[in-house]
Amino acid sequence: MLRSLLVALALFSLACTGASASATVSARATARAEIGTRAAPLRFADATLAEGAAPLEVACDANATELCNALDDDCDGRLDEDASCPYAPGEVHVVVAWNSDADLDLYLTEPSGTTASFQSPSAASGLEVQHAGRGACVEDGGPGARTESARIARDAPRGTYALTLHYLMECDSHGGPTTALVTVSIGGTIAGTWTYTLTPNERVDLLRFDLD
Numbered sequence: 001m002l003r004s005l006l007v008a009l010a011l012f013s014l015a016c017t018g019a020s021a022s023a024t025v026s027a028r029a030t031a032r033a034e035i036g037t038r039a040a041p042l043r044f045a046d047a048t049l050a051e052g053a054a055p056l057e058v059a060c061d062a063n064a065t066e067l068c069n070a071l072d073d074d075c076d077g078r079l080d081e082d083a084s085c086p087y088a089p090g091e092v093h094v095v096v097a098w099n100s101d102a103d104l105d106l107y108l109t110e111p112s113g114t115t116a117s118f119q120s121p122s123a124a125s126g127l128e129v130q131h132a133g134r135g136a137c138v139e140d141g142g143p144g145a146r147t148e149s150a151r152i153a154r155d156a157p158r159g160t161y162a163l164t165l166h167y168l169m170e171c172d173s174h175g176g177p178t179t180a181l182v183t184v185s186i187g188g189t190i191a192g193t194w195t196y197t198l199t200p201n202e203r204v205d206l207l208r209f210d211l212d
């Protein structure tokens with residue numbers, strides 16, 4: 001467990017130091033205003049993890065550059081909001097990043113039972129997969145080649161959400177076992193970050209959570 005966490009830390013280059021508390025509070029307020037406000041904010045609860053998945057404690061730095069890496073580098077509660085990332089934050093926002101040239105796929109199911117993925121990227125509920133990285137299966141995939149993102153921009157329903165990962169293919173390289181890092185942001189607050197190592201062709205129901 002410790003080894004996998006250390007590997008994940010090294011792979012995703014987490015260089016995080018103490019943040020300015022006031023700057024962080026201000027940035028979070030801005031982020032929540034952009035994502036939308038509710039009289040009763042959504043509350044992340046009752047998360048169930050797959051066996052082998054591990055929560056990752058991530059520090060951040062309000063002065064850091066936001067990278068397309070499934071981490072809230074600058075502590076504002078939004079994931080990968082830099083304009084260089086081929087997706088945008090939302091009230092419910094899930095990003096997965098991985099550490100090989102393989103092609104991994106993200107499936108997010110919302111409370112009605114509708115699932116969005118690269119195959120079915122949008123639903124009437126507003127659930128959408130905004131970006132599906134292809135690893136080395138395409139040439140020059142840009143900063144999002146090893147990421148996928150799903151979100152509901154606003155007015156996300158309360159209830160149970162489920163997040164599945166699938167190791168689709170190794171592409172031209174030998175992707176081999178690949179560590180995925182997943183972060184969930186709810187209403188402009190980071191709910192958690194988790195890691196899981198997939199083997200080729202593996203499909204894992206990684207995380208189930210309730211929004212109250």
Ligand SMILES: [Ca+2]
Binds near residue numbers: 071072073076077
């Ligand atoms: Ca951020």
Ligand SMILES: [Ca+2]
Binds near residue numbers: 067071072073080081
């Ligand atoms: Ca980031």
